[in-house]
Amino acid sequence: MTRIVITGATGRMGRTLLQAVDGDGQAELAGAVDRPGGEAVGRDAGELAGTGPLGVAVGDDLAGVLPGGDAVIDFTLPEATAVYAEQCAGAGVPLVVGTTGFDEAQQGRLNAAAERVPVLVAPNMSIGVNLTFKVLDMVARALGDDYDVEVIEAHHRNKVDAPSGTALRMGEVVADALGRDLAEDAIYGRQGRTGVRDQKTIGFETIRAGDIVGEHTVLFAGAGERVEIGHKASSRMTFASGAVRAAKWVTGQPPGRYDMQDLLGLR
Numbered sequence: 338m339t340r341i342v343i344t345g346a347t348g349r350m351g352r353t354l355l356q357a358v359d360g361d362g363q364a365e366l367a368g369a370v371d372r373p374g375g376e377a378v379g380r381d382a383g384e385l386a387g388t389g390p391l392g393v394a395v396g397d398d399l400a401g402v403l404p405g406g407d408a409v410i411d412f413t414l415p416e417a418t419a420v421y422a423e424q425c426a427g428a429g430v431p432l433v434v435g436t437t438g439f440d441e442a443q444q445g446r447l448n449a450a451a452e453r454v455p456v457l458v459a460p461n462m463s464i465g466v467n468l469t470f471k472v473l474d475m476v477a478r479a480l481g482d483d484y485d486v487e488v489i490e491a492h493h494r495n496k497v498d499a500p501s502g503t504a505l506r507m508g509e510v511v512a513d514a515l516g517r518d519l520a521e522d523a524i525y526g527r528q529g530r531t532g533v534r535d536q537k538t539i540g541f542e543t544i545r546a547g548d549i550v551g552e553h554t555v556l557f558a559g560a561g562e563r564v565e566i567g568h569k570a571s572s573r574m575t576f577a578s579g580a581v582r583a584a585k586w587v588t589g590q591p592p593g594r595y596d597m598q599d600l601l602g603l604r
């Protein structure tokens with residue numbers, strides 16, 4: 338039985354994770370943490386998740402519940418994740434991170450934690466998207482530089498980072514396969530008199546609307562044909578069950594930084 342602590346427990350993913358852990362025969366909830374002062378603090382986590390009482394009250398102090406946990410799953414905001422990673426490293430507890438939108442300094446803090454405990458960080462926990470990363474590498478290598486690459490993503494109106502972490506990873510996979518540097522070649526939206534398309538650019542287009550769970554398409558457009566590789570998530574449970582699987586897997590790993598490609602044997 339893997340004892341799991343969930344941070345951001347009141348969020349969209351937090352509540353779905355509570356349901357996923359409750360429905361998993363090999364995992365149990367060891368803690369549910371929200372931001373200090375959050376309205377849910379003190380309430381039973383199951384009440385929030387709609388599972389019925391789980392016997393675990395939502396707390397606001399991760400360090401306090403870490404001794405009872407085998408792994409932490411975090412879907413919050415980058416600044417919170419960086420602090421939680423340091424607390425996990427200090428307590429020797431493995432961490433799974435689904436949060437997206439890290440800057441370089443925050444990535445450095447995750448890497449420092451990964452020197453002390455196993456840390457799995459993935460912008461998308463779904464199996465389908467992780468397979469898509471592999472397919473994109475193959476397609477980009479086969480098509481080469483003659484095809485223009487555009488990454489199009491759509492998410493719900495409440496998402497706070499853009500482009501999505503998944504879209505950026507898709508861009509990185511394609512850039513690596515084509516021997517390009519995403520930091521130099523990415524274009525984030527276009528407006529006005531842009532001039533003709535620079536062949537080596539990788540474009541990103543972002544849609545934010547309604548309750549879209551998460552959709553990604555990578556378009557390779559050449560002379561006379563287009564190839565589109567896409568993924569559509571219709572339920573957050575696909576991310577949550579991937580994260581619970583990751584939490585069970587990461588407890589058996591030595592310290593280091595991992596992602597879902599490691600877990601799925603796709604590297």
Ligand SMILES: NC(=O)C1=CN([C@@H]2O[C@H](COP(=O)(O)OP(=O)(O)OC[C@H]3O[C@@H](n4cnc5c(N)ncnc54)[C@H](OP(=O)(O)O)[C@@H]3O)[C@@H](O)[C@H]2O)C=CC1
Nearest residue numbers: 345347348349350372412413417435436437460461462576
């Ligand atoms: N890797 C993957 O497969 C997926 C990744 N994500 C990513 O997960 C993250 C969360 O998404 P989502 O659940 O939709 O977002 P929500 O805004 O619904 O949830 C975020 C949670 O984090 C809490 N939080 C925010 N700031 C802090 C803080 N400083 N300290 C402690 N807790 C904090 C929020 O509390 P409060 O509400 O009180 O602010 C809330 O409970 C995003 O980065 C998103 O991109 C999402 C889906 C899949």
Ligand SMILES: O=C(O)C1=N[C@H](C(=O)O)C[C@H](O)C1
Nearest residue numbers: 437460461496501502503551
């Ligand atoms: O915020 C979301 O909702 C999602 N975020 C992730 C991302 O930024 O890639 C993954 C998923 O598409 C949902």
